[in-house]
Amino acid sequence: MAQLVVSWSIYDDAIRVHAINRVGRRKGRIIEVEVVDTGERFHGSARRLERLVHRLRRSSGELDQVPAWTPGRTS
Numbered sequence: 001m002a003q004l005v006v007s008w009s010i011y012d013d014a015i016r017v018h019a020i021n022r023v024g025r026r027k028g029r030i031i032e033v034e035v036v037d038t039g040e041r042f043h044g045s046a047r048r049l050e051r052l053v054h055r056l057r058r059s060s061g062e063l064d065q066v067p068a069w070t071p072g073r074t075s
Contacts, residue, residue, distance in 0.1 A: 011060045
Protein backbone atom coordinates (compact mmCIF):
# COMPACT_ATOMS: atom_id res chain seq x y z
CA MET A 1 0.00 0.00 0.00
CA ALA A 2 1.39 3.41 -0.98
CA GLN A 3 1.57 6.38 1.32
CA LEU A 4 1.43 10.05 0.38
CA VAL A 5 4.37 12.27 1.32
CA VAL A 6 3.36 15.89 2.01
CA SER A 7 5.40 19.01 2.76
CA TRP A 8 4.53 22.46 4.08
CA SER A 9 6.36 25.52 5.31
CA ILE A 10 6.18 27.19 8.70
CA TYR A 11 7.89 30.13 10.36
CA ASP A 12 7.56 32.47 7.34
CA ASP A 13 8.86 29.82 4.91
CA ALA A 14 12.11 29.41 6.85
CA ILE A 15 11.34 25.82 7.89
CA ARG A 16 9.90 23.00 5.77
CA VAL A 17 8.19 19.98 7.33
CA HIS A 18 7.95 16.63 5.52
CA ALA A 19 5.39 14.04 6.63
CA ILE A 20 3.64 10.87 5.55
CA ASN A 21 -0.16 11.00 5.58
CA ARG A 22 -2.25 8.32 7.23
CA VAL A 23 -3.28 5.48 4.91
CA GLY A 24 -5.27 2.43 5.99
CA ARG A 25 -4.11 1.20 9.38
CA ARG A 26 -0.82 3.09 9.28
CA LYS A 27 -0.62 6.25 11.34
CA GLY A 28 0.60 9.47 9.73
CA ARG A 29 3.89 10.85 11.02
CA ILE A 30 6.37 13.64 10.52
CA ILE A 31 9.58 12.25 9.06
CA GLU A 32 11.81 15.31 8.66
CA VAL A 33 12.16 18.99 9.55
CA GLU A 34 14.39 21.09 7.26
CA VAL A 35 15.86 24.57 7.71
CA VAL A 36 15.49 26.05 4.22
CA ASP A 37 18.38 28.57 4.36
CA THR A 38 21.07 26.13 5.47
CA GLY A 39 19.60 22.89 4.14
CA GLU A 40 20.08 21.32 7.58
CA ARG A 41 17.66 18.44 8.21
CA PHE A 42 16.48 17.08 11.53
CA HIS A 43 15.42 13.47 12.02
CA GLY A 44 14.22 11.60 15.06
CA SER A 45 11.22 9.85 16.47
CA ALA A 46 7.82 10.91 15.15
CA ARG A 47 6.76 12.08 18.62
CA ARG A 48 9.87 14.24 19.05
CA LEU A 49 9.45 15.84 15.62
CA GLU A 50 5.74 16.53 16.27
CA ARG A 51 6.63 18.31 19.52
CA LEU A 52 9.31 20.34 17.70
CA VAL A 53 6.89 21.40 14.94
CA HIS A 54 4.21 22.25 17.52
CA ARG A 55 6.67 24.48 19.42
CA LEU A 56 7.80 26.19 16.22
CA ARG A 57 4.21 26.84 15.12
CA ARG A 58 3.32 28.19 18.55
CA SER A 59 6.34 30.54 18.64
CA SER A 60 5.56 31.87 15.16
CA GLY A 61 1.89 32.46 16.01
CA GLU A 62 0.54 29.90 13.52
CA LEU A 63 -1.60 27.90 15.96
CA ASP A 64 -4.70 29.92 15.09
CA GLN A 65 -4.53 28.65 11.48
CA VAL A 66 -5.78 25.30 10.19
CA PRO A 67 -2.90 22.79 10.25
CA ALA A 68 -1.58 21.46 6.96
CA TRP A 69 -1.42 17.93 8.33
CA THR A 70 -2.63 15.91 11.28
CA PRO A 71 -1.69 12.32 12.18
CA GLY A 72 -5.26 11.06 11.72
CA ARG A 73 -5.97 12.80 8.42
CA THR A 74 -6.56 10.60 5.39
CA SER A 75 -5.01 11.32 2.02
